[in-house]
Amino acid sequence: MRSVERVRDDACPGGRGHTAVVVGSDDGLLDVVVPWLEAGLAAGDVTVLSCAEETAELLRSAVGAPDTELLSDPRVALRGARAPDAVVATRRLLDRAAASPSGSLRVLGAPEFGPDPRTWREGQRYESVVNDLLAGSPLDALCFYDQRQLSAEVVASAGQTHPHLLLDGVRVASAGYLPPAQYLPALPLPREPMEDGPPLFAVDGAEELAPLRHQLAAVLATCVPDREQVGDLHLAVSEIAANAFRHGTPPVSARVWASPDRVVCTISDRGAGFADPLAGFQPAHGDDLSRGGMGLWLARKLWDHVDLVPGPGGLTVRLSSPLH
Template sequence: MDPVAEASASQAEQGSGAAARGTRAPSSGSAFVHGAALVHSPGEAVGVAAAYVDEGLRAGDLAVLACAPETAAAVRRALGMRAREVEEDARICLVGARAPDAMAVIRQRVEQAATRGSGRLRILAEPLFGSDPRRWREVRRYEAAANALVDGAPVTCLCVYDREHLPAEVLGTARHTHPELWMGGVRVANSEYRDQTAVLRDLGAAREPVEAGEPVLVLDGVPALAVLRGELRHTFHAVVPDADQRADLHLGVSEVAANAFRHGRRPISARVWADGSTVVCTISDSGTTFSDPLAGFVPAHGDDLAAGGMGLWLARKLWDSVDLVAGPQGLTVRLATGLVRPDEGRGAA
């Protein structure tokens, strides 16, 4: 098993205690180096990025740019002839991909790096937040989860944040999810780095505006999985206009519902809210023994998909946002996504 798959599978199977390893103090001996550079301008960003990538190329690392096309082009110009050695893959920054897909790309790139040079993967990342707060949450969730799921793999990642143009909430992602800050080419421990389990659980407290209204579906004490799946299918047919998206959302939530019946405790309940632009669905059971916020970023049993453990992983691939909210009354899995019109293309969160 490759390093990322081994580390990820271990984290996924060991539960929330494994995520606590994300609170480790930054150390130059850590296999996964995750830093943030807070810059003041695009010009400074390009200078920092080019120096960082050049350092990796000189060390024999596989260098990959995961950033906007214009940023990648500027970094390549700064590198000159050495740019021919650099690859690009914006999926690592959730462009056209959700977090489980991005984790799979990192894994593939680690395998590629193992066959050349130093054996190390070096990623230059430009987190692309956009204007949607849901997207902000998902980038923060991904940044936090990576600290645990890539831990143990030979990866160096520098995420560049432009402090002059990004809102304070977004800059908080840099400060709270990166063990190291890179300033003037020097790596320093980040005193604002938080317990990553706490970061992930805090994200579960977020609510969509649609949830302030009345739900379009309320089910309590659901007697059987088939009943729940049928009611959700009927409801989604009414509130999700795009047929392909409707099928994807139902598949993802059906897996969550199956987990509730298979692994949770009854009674089981469900709620759906929709307003024409967003749909939110919650599935709740009465179990109190599972609360791992890392579940679903990778298949629970690694490469062996036949072994199961894909429910939350599939849900994270098909919905924009998936929260696991644990409490004294049980576990709620909360799924949210933006709706597309039938004539629109679908994009990842």
């Protein structure tokens, strides 16, 4: 019989934090996770599953809790959502938890990393930045990394992006943890393969923002068949171009590459770029969108992959997405 007392918080007073656990079977998952979920329900936490629906059903059955008690929100773990929207979803759950008996939120997550290193990087970034974005919140998040589904590289990154690990039912400090300001710059930023070929569109030394925006709209319209997607992609790249003109150092350059299933766009200037590792994961000025500061945030909301690539000649913002 499983015991709630098995999960001890020796290195995390109050039982709150961002913790990872590695599992390799359904039984191993249940042994670790069920006591942790039961503890949250017993304490009156708002308790949420953010994982594949079949896993959620397995856990509900094992806990014996209906979905009215053991809630589900896949977005928190990047399932059907990009990082800025996952952060918003978590904050809304925190607002809901504020009215709960404990005032706390407990989230079990199986982060979505996708099929290749490009998508792994987005998941790893998110797992890192939430440590700062949600610092001080009444949140206990346990992320399980399933060795049957994730690459060895992704599993190994759990210790770098989580301040705590769950080992044999005991929460301990992760010796390999790196705060976002150290972890994010160390992530590799390989070139997109299309960057090695000729661009569909190229401009160097753009003199004004408005003509560049029109040019980008025209080229995206030729290579992005979905009208809604082309509107979203153009809105975001226009804001990145605006940032380059307003806050960067001229000259401003732009490139677009396209294939039948993917589009890549870069905006470059001679500036030093963003020092804040959290840039773009939330609006620069918080909830007051009237103050601006939304360019990189919109890009992360509307493009699948956003890379800030510093170089000796300045900063390049690289945007890429699969085509719908």
